[in-house]
Amino acid sequence: GNSVTQMEGPVTLSEEAFLTINCTYTATGYPSLFWYVQYPGEGLQLLLKATKADDKGSNKGFEATYRKETTSFHLEKGSVQVSDSAVYFCALSVYSGGGADGLTFGKGTHLIIQP
């Protein structure tokens, strides 16, 4: 089956620090990979995506590279801000041939940025 593993939180950093949130996956077939962000009391927003090996997704200063050899999709940002405080979810989807299956999510990483 498909699964996503991401680092446990909460992760607490100071403003302007470098951020890495690890994500690894197992999947049957060739997955597309996503990072979503959830702010308190809200739904999820797509942060970035990558659909094939070596693709780099980027948005709002965040980046993640699809590494097929290590089955990873780590999220990075060079200088975090207090407004980046949220829960981050790594997710994958695989076209099974049977249709549009749902996403498989990791458990989420709560990021706290202190001023």
Add this chain to the structure above:
Amino acid sequence: DGGITQSPKYLFRKEGQNVTLSCEQNLNHDAMYWYRQDPGQGLRLIYYSQIVNDFQKGDIAEGYSVSREKKESFPLTVTSAQKNPTAFYLCASSIGLNNPQHFGDGTRLSIL
């Protein structure tokens, strides 16, 4: 603006009652999904629908039911058979296969 609307934002249910959560989208997306989120856990797929009048069970469908009579709407009913219904429920939609999903703001269901 296009998007997904879930209502209500907060919902309370008495033991033994069925309750229906609304999800409407004006993005012209074919596929729609329902997820359940519990504290400290990721999202788990309840049901999904690729097209009108068709839907499939996800990982945790027991105690839930859905319908897809219109492209724009995908309501979720939490039945009395669902023994632990207190959770945050998220609806999503996508253009189709392997495309990013767009989420609503969620409905928080609590048992009185």
